[in-house]
Amino acid sequence: MKRLLLFPFLSLCLVHLPVNAQETAPVSAASGSAGEAAADPAEAYRSSAASIDQDLRAALDELAALRATIAAEKPDIAAEAERIAADLREKRRQSEIARTKKDAIETEFEKAGNDLKVWRDERAYIESLLLDFSKTRATTSGPLSPSSDPAAPLATVADVLDELSRTGGPVTLPGEAIAEDGILTPGTFVTVGPVSWFLADSGGAAGLVVDGEDLKAHLVSKGTSRGEIEKLVKGEADTISFDPTLGSAIALSESESTIIEHTKAGGFWIYPILLLAAASLIATVCKWVQIARIREFGAHTVQRILDALARREPEAARSEAAVIRHPARALLEKGISFVDSNPEASREELEEALYEKYLEATPGLQRGLAVIAIAAAAAPLLGLLGTVTGMIETFRLINVFGTGDAKSLASGISEALITTEYGLIVAIPSLILHALLSRKVQGIKSTMEMTSLAFLNGTKTK
Secondary structure, three states, rough: OOOEEEEHHHHHHHHHHHHHHHHHHHHHHOOHHHHHHHHHHHHHHHHHHHHHEEEHHHHHHHHHHHHHHHHHHHHHHHHHHHHHHHHHHHHHHHHHHHHHHHHHHHHHHHHHHHHHHHHHHHHHHHHHHHHHHHHHHHHHHOOOOOOOOOOOHHHHHHHHHHHHHHHHOOOEEEEEEEEOOOOOOEEEEEEEOOOEEEEEEOOOOOOEEEEEOOEEEEEEEEOHHHHHHHHHHHOOOOOOOOOOOHHHHHHHHOOOOHHHHHOOOOOOOOOHHHHHHHHHHHHHHHHHHHHHHOOOHHHHHHHHHHHHHHHHOOOHHHHHHHHOOOOOOHHHHHHHHHHHHHHOOOHHHHHHHHHHHHHHHHHHHHHOOOHHHHHHHHHHHHHHEEEEEEEEHHHHHHHHHHHOOHHHHHHHHHHHHHHHHHHHHHHHHHHHHHHHHHHHHHHHHHHHHHHHHHHHHOOOOO
């Protein structure tokens, strides 16, 4: 490599060598030895050229050897690079497979965790059912011996099933139950499967047995007659009816109220809402009747009126206008009268007369729409006001009675919810009707404007 770097430098020396020899020749001639001076530079040139040529061939040979070495080593290097790239691709594929397996394992683990949670919830639910069954059993047949064994509720169920299989019929046990008047009454329990009835020793207390919040038996007197329970206690064959909802269906049917009772439960603010509803209904009916009486007419009717005026026949024009059932009729009659009485009137004067009649007819078309709009806007606000007052009443009762008795809070909650319900019932239809009627009125006003413009353009005025 050093020889290759010296080659350009030697070339420059060869370029400048003859010039220097020629320049030194006169100087040598002046000294008197011209022949020897001419012979020394030529010999030096040939010697230098031979040396440079030898160095050049050596450098080219070295370059060829280097290229041959590179060419010999290149396939091995390429093969090694390809092997490394193949290894890299394989490692990446294995890494992707490992990542996929990891995601699958995490998904399965999460699914297993969810299944475990569901199974735990089911176990807790089953345990609560067994506990309730044990409490019911203790209520009807006396307290059970305490046990810390988790399988004790299952043993209770097995005992009951064995007892039913041995008896083959109803099981009667003495006990006490709370009647509907709240008095603890002694009597007899009769159990058939999971259903129990109670028959008081004295009085008319009899009915289906349900568990109360105090873990004592409560009676539901409706749904089963006393005579049916007496026959069941005596072991006589009979068909007995009972409510499978344990009195919930009967209580729900009794809690249903009429529309009047439902309205009265809304409190004071329900009456302003009903007043707005009545005003909106009356205004809607009146406006609908007014609009229903209006009939659209075509452009040919206006053209016939204009033709009659052009022939100087105002009565014929009035006859054509008399058949129109539209507020634009007043505009046409006003225009006919104005043209008949002022044949030399200008266009501006006729336009002012028609516009005056248009303004006169507009309030009648808009009448009633404001009442509907007020009802649509004010009814939900009154409902919200009733909600606020109802919640204030509810919190006042909570302050006095606490949250244990829900019946004492029912009046305030009913007032809070019913006023909002009625406010929305009034507001939503009023809003829709106001939009429809306003669109109808706008269409009528547009027809009046087009009629005025057509009459104005068709009349020959100055």
